[in-house]
Amino acid sequence: MSTAVNDVHEHEHEHPEGFWGVLGRWLFTTNHKDIGTLYLWLSFIMFFVGGAMALVIRAELFQPGARIVSPEFFNQMTTLHGLIMVFGVVMPAMVGLANWQIPMMIGAPDMALPRLNNWSFWILPFAFSLLMSTFFMSGPAPDFGWTFYAPLSTTYGPKSTDFMIFSIHLMGLSSIMGAINVIATIFNMRAPGMTLMKMPIFVWSWLVTAFLLLGVMPVLAGAVTMMLADRHFGTSFFNAAGGGDPILFQHVFWFFGHPEVYILIMPAFGVISEVVSTFSRKKIFGYRFMIYAIVAIALLSFIVWAHHMFTAGIPLVTELFFMYATMLVAVPTGVKVFNWVATIFKGSISFEAPMLFAIAFLFLFTMGGFSGLMLSIVPADYQYQDTYFVVAHFHYVLIPGSIFAIMAAIYYWLPKWTGHMYNETMAKWHFWLTVISINITFFPMHFLGLAGMPRRIPDYALQFTDFNRIATIGAFIFGFSQLLFLINVVRTVRGHGPRVGAKVWEGAHGLEWTLPSPPPYHSFTVPPEIKN
Amino acid sequence: MKNNFPVFISRICLLLGSWFCISSAYAESRINMPQGVTPMSHDIYALHMMIFWICVSIGVLVFSVLIYSLIKFRKSKGAVPADFHEHTVVEITWAVIPFLILVAMAIPATKVLMRMDNTDDADVTIKIVGYQWKWKYEYLDQGISYFSNLSTPVSQLNNQAPKNEWYLLEVDRPLVVPIHQKIRFLVTANDVIHSWWVPALGIKRDAIPGYIHESWARIEKTGTYRGQCAELCGVNHGFMPIVVEAVTPEAFAAWVQQQTAGKTSLPPDIKKEKSQAELLKQGETLYTTHCAICHKPEGTGMPPAFPALKGSVIATGPVKNHIAMVLNGKPGTAMQAFKEQLSDEDIAAIVTYERHAWGNDDTPRYGKEAGGTVQAAQVASQRAESTHEKLN
Numbered sequence: 003m004s005t006a007v008n009d010v011h012e013h014e015h016e017h018p019e020g021f022w023g024v025l026g027r028w029l030f031t032t033n034h035k036d037i038g039t040l041y042l043w044l045s046f047i048m049f050f051v052g053g054a055m056a057l058v059i060r061a062e063l064f065q066p067g068a069r070i071v072s073p074e075f076f077n078q079m080t081t082l083h084g085l086i087m088v089f090g091v092v093m094p095a096m097v098g099l100a101n102w103q104i105p106m107m108i109g110a111p112d113m114a115l116p117r118l119n120n121w122s123f124w125i126l127p128f129a130f131s132l133l134m135s136t137f138f139m140s141g142p143a144p145d146f147g148w149t150f151y152a153p154l155s156t157t158y159g160p161k162s163t164d165f166m167i168f169s170i171h172l173m174g175l176s177s178i179m180g181a182i183n184v185i186a187t188i189f190n191m192r193a194p195g196m197t198l199m200k201m202p203i204f205v206w207s208w209l210v211t212a213f214l215l216l217g218v219m220p221v222l223a224g225a226v227t228m229m230l231a232d233r234h235f236g237t238s239f240f241n242a243a244g245g246g247d248p249i250l251f252q253h254v255f256w257f258f259g260h261p262e263v264y265i266l267i268m269p270a271f272g273v274i275s276e277v278v279s280t281f282s283r284k285k286i287f288g289y290r291f292m293i294y295a296i297v298a299i300a301l302l303s304f305i306v307w308a309h310h311m312f313t314a315g316i317p318l319v320t321e322l323f324f325m326y327a328t329m330l331v332a333v334p335t336g337v338k339v340f341n342w343v344a345t346i347f348k349g350s351i352s353f354e355a356p357m358l359f360a361i362a363f364l365f366l367f368t369m370g371g372f373s374g375l376m377l378s379i380v381p382a383d384y385q386y387q388d389t390y391f392v393v394a395h396f397h398y399v400l401i402p403g404s405i406f407a408i409m410a411a412i413y414y415w416l417p418k419w420t421g422h423m424y425n426e427t428m429a430k431w432h433f434w435l436t437v438i439s440i441n442i443t444f445f446p447m448h449f450l451g452l453a454g455m456p457r458r459i460p461d462y463a464l465q466f467t468d469f470n471r472i473a474t475i476g477a478f479i480f481g482f483s484q485l486l487f488l489i490n491v492v493r494t495v496r497g498h499g500p501r502v503g504a505k506v507w508e509g510a511h512g513l514e515w516t517l518p519s520p521p522p523y524h525s526f527t528v529p530p531e532i533k534n
Numbered sequence: 535m536k537n538n539f540p541v542f543i544s545r546i547c548l549l550l551g552s553w554f555c556i557s558s559a560y561a562e563s564r565i566n567m568p569q570g571v572t573p574m575s576h577d578i579y580a581l582h583m584m585i586f587w588i589c590v591s592i593g594v595l596v597f598s599v600l601i602y603s604l605i606k607f608r609k610s611k612g613a614v615p616a617d618f619h620e621h622t623v624v625e626i627t628w629a630v631i632p633f634l635i636l637v638a639m640a641i642p643a644t645k646v647l648m649r650m651d652n653t654d655d656a657d658v659t660i661k662i663v664g665y666q667w668k669w670k671y672e673y674l675d676q677g678i679s680y681f682s683n684l685s686t687p688v689s690q691l692n693n694q695a696p697k698n699e700w701y702l703l704e705v706d707r708p709l710v711v712p713i714h715q716k717i718r719f720l721v722t723a724n725d726v727i728h729s730w731w732v733p734a735l736g737i738k739r740d741a742i743p744g745y746i747h748e749s750w751a752r753i754e755k756t757g758t759y760r761g762q763c764a765e766l767c768g769v770n771h772g773f774m775p776i777v778v779e780a781v782t783p784e785a786f787a788a789w790v791q792q793q794t795a796g797k798t799s800l801p802p803d804i805k806k807e808k809s810q811a812e813l814l815k816q817g818e819t820l821y822t823t824h825c826a827i828c829h830k831p832e833g834t835g836m837p838p839a840f841p842a843l844k845g846s847v848i849a850t851g852p853v854k855n856h857i858a859m860v861l862n863g864k865p866g867t868a869m870q871a872f873k874e875q876l877s878d879e880d881i882a883a884i885v886t887y888e889r890h891a892w893g894n895d896d897t898p899r900y901g902k903e904a905g906g907t908v909q910a911a912q913v914a915s916q917r918a919e920s921t922h923e924k925l926n
């Protein structure tokens with residue numbers, strides 16, 4: 003592999019002192035590592051905020067009957083939990099990883115557009131303040147689900163909906179700028195000799211994700227702008243009484259929404275590829291096919307959106323088309339899973355925390371994939387749609403999928419970023435508690451959905467009691483286990499734990515492991531030489 | 535630590551496993567999709583089980599290889615990494631085989647879907663309209679039409695009374711349908727999107743304002759089949775169940791007879807005046823069924839979305855405005871027009887009740903317009919007026 007010629011030419015970076023100094027440093031920073039850190043902390047905080055909301059939901063559902071919160075507040079919780087987890091946790095975390103890793107993995111000093119980078123981060127705290135401020139307004143916070151279907155969110159939406167709309171505009175702006183930056187960096191800043199087909203899979207996955215973002219965030223902005231116009235400027239895009247079409251909203255939303263779910267999972271594929279290869283001490287199996295698979299999934303993701311709308315009464319041929327297209331996604335996804343397994347096969351495996359999370363990913367994400375395949379079959383979907391089966395499905399692909407990959411990535415690269423090893427025992431506890439509790443929480447939801455429990459209801463019939471109890475218990479274990487993660491990260495960042503060298507993991511490959519740990523402020527000031 | 539983990543994990547699994555068995559032994563929680571009572575629901579069930587077993591087999595295969603590798607190729611056991619990292623033929627094979635499996639799955643799915651799409655030659659046609667938060671059933675050929683509301687008492691919702699068996703799955707008037715006949719459903723909505731779902735019939739159809747979606751059923755067995763609204767439709771989305779009563783064609787015919795006969799032979803005598811006590815008693819019951827879901831039994835509502843009626847300007851102001859609000863509702867809000875759902879007598883009783891309940895008849899406080907009784911005749915004349923206005 004490559005070795006970097008890294009004459010450590012570090013500028014003297016005086017980090018300013020005092021409150022204003024520190025504030026100024028983080029506010030005005032254009033450094034990819036600082037911005038990556040900011041993104042990751044934002045995501046971490048929002049993870050606990052969104053998680054607390056999930057626990058309110060689960061607490062209410064512990065037993066039938068009106069218990070803790072009103073149905074009105076319950077709906078606000080489901081809505082904000084969804085919005086925050088998607089836009090406030092997974093997306094910022096992935097962008098944070100991109101910021102930290104892409105320059106180091108392609109041999110660049112920083113991102114291509116550092117000022118844009120600063121701006122795309124600092125928009126987000128304002129966007130989320132706007133979103134959270136809706137809780138303090140007269141009238142309910144947004145209460146129509148994270149999919150904010152019209153006309154429930156337009157004609158019937160609470161006043162605070164407008165704040166959600168502007169908040170989404172801001173998030174979209176941030177994502178688009180972030181995506182432009184990633185693309186510009188990857189196309190222009192690669193070290194000489196690093197051809198596209200030599201790039202690490204993580205970088206590839208982010209390149210494709212960035213194009214997806216560019217493709218669909220403007221569509222989301224369009225959807226919320228049309229909502230705004232319907233609410234205030236007398237248009238009737240989505241209002242049947244005025245000649246509009248409520249189903250149009252769903253088409254526009256899911257044209258964004260489906261690629262969006264791949265935006266959430268694609269970088270995770272990249273992380274898992276890196277981690278699995280490192281801890282199997284073997285090169286990733288089928289590098290080229292892995293890349294083709296990512297590109298194929300991305301392309302397919304643009305022509306499957308109506309599978310979220312099978313019960314909305316779309317014509318037969320359209321349903322057939324979307325069913326076939328959706329089933330096709332299983333092919334490249336299958337290739338990825340098989341290739342990961344083939345990478346592990348005949349490797350030399352060790353089980354550090356990143357690898358544990360990656361293995362759990364392989365099992366549980368695949369299960370989420372199976373339920374996804376079941377959902378793609380239109381007639382069967384008539385029974386599954388809008389039930390807890392769907393809730394189980396997307397939590398299986400999002401938590402053991404995206405979130406586990408993020409956790410794997412943090413454990414994998416944190417020693418590189420801080421120069422200190424995290425506490426492995428605590429990480430193992432974190433892993434086992436997490437992976438067990440997640441199954442206690444979400445596995446019973448398959449049964450609930452099949453037995454007929456609709457999603458988004460604050461109270462339920464008696465026959466659903468058992469599994470709801472189990473799910474609630476699991477959710478609380480899951481929630482509180484994450485404190486171990488927080489403690490472990492904070493300890494490592496603050497310098498507890500043994501120092502580590504440049505190449506933290508025995509089986510690791512790639513340019514980032516040629517830099518010292520922690521790496522210099524401007525990653526590669528002299529482009530490394532790419533051998534092989 | 536390392537050695538303690540497996541022990542710890544196996545203990546937890548054991549604990550969970552035993553608890554699982556116990557809890558499912560005394561409660562009959564169902565864990566799979568119902569097979570249902572229509573050809574459609576059987577088809578769906580068969581498809582569901584087919585895909586399920588295909589997924590299980592692929593899963594077993596992949597996971598066995600994975601588990602084998604994780605056990606066999608551990609570094610702690612001295613495994614040395616092999617040096618292969620590409621094999622085009624293998625990779626193409628494991629892209630093509632899943633593809634073929636998918637084709638095999640798509641064929642029956644397509645067949646079922648096409649069968650479902652055929653709503654021709656129906657014997658009975660029923661229009662279903664979703665409202666916040668109840669269903670309206672219109673038998674188009676028989677001229678029967680009524681609303682179906684949740685009938686679980688508020689005391690059970692608030693845990694003040696023990697919950698009965700069909701908690702949240704019971705209604706005041708179920709949908710009555712004949713078995714062995716092809717029933718066509720036309721599904722739409724009045725306000726926001728709802729979804730009419732009865733698992734046993736294999737039907738879930740979104741009810742969307744401005745659209746009419748079709749579906750059909752031919753029910754095989756008499757019985758009571760229950761379902762719920764499946765699309766988030768506002769605060770009380772969880773409280774608009776569906777109950778379908780499937781009866782023999784003879785019983786259905788008798789039911790139709792009874793419904794239509796009751797309508798023509800007993801024209802409500804709106805001229806008849808009722809005493810205030812009578813109105814209040816009737817009004818309270820009606821209020822609980824039709825209004826309490828939003829305005830709350832205590833009249834406090836859930837402001838600001840659902841205003842309180844206790845001390846409200848309209849409920850203590852001129853009677854005319856109060857009646858108008860109930861008759862015509864307020865377009866674009868959850869306050870729907872009740873003129874189709876409630877008779878003049880009903881509205882008279884409800885309005886009278888609202889004007890006296892929760893201290894609303896406190897004239898020193900609210901002015902001389904507060905309180906009063908409303909008779910059906912007054913509602914009838916206002917109803918006629920509003921229809922007249924519309925026509926102009």
Ligand SMILES: [Cu+2]
Pocket residue numbers: 664665667727728729763764765766767771774
């Ligand atoms: Cu509904």
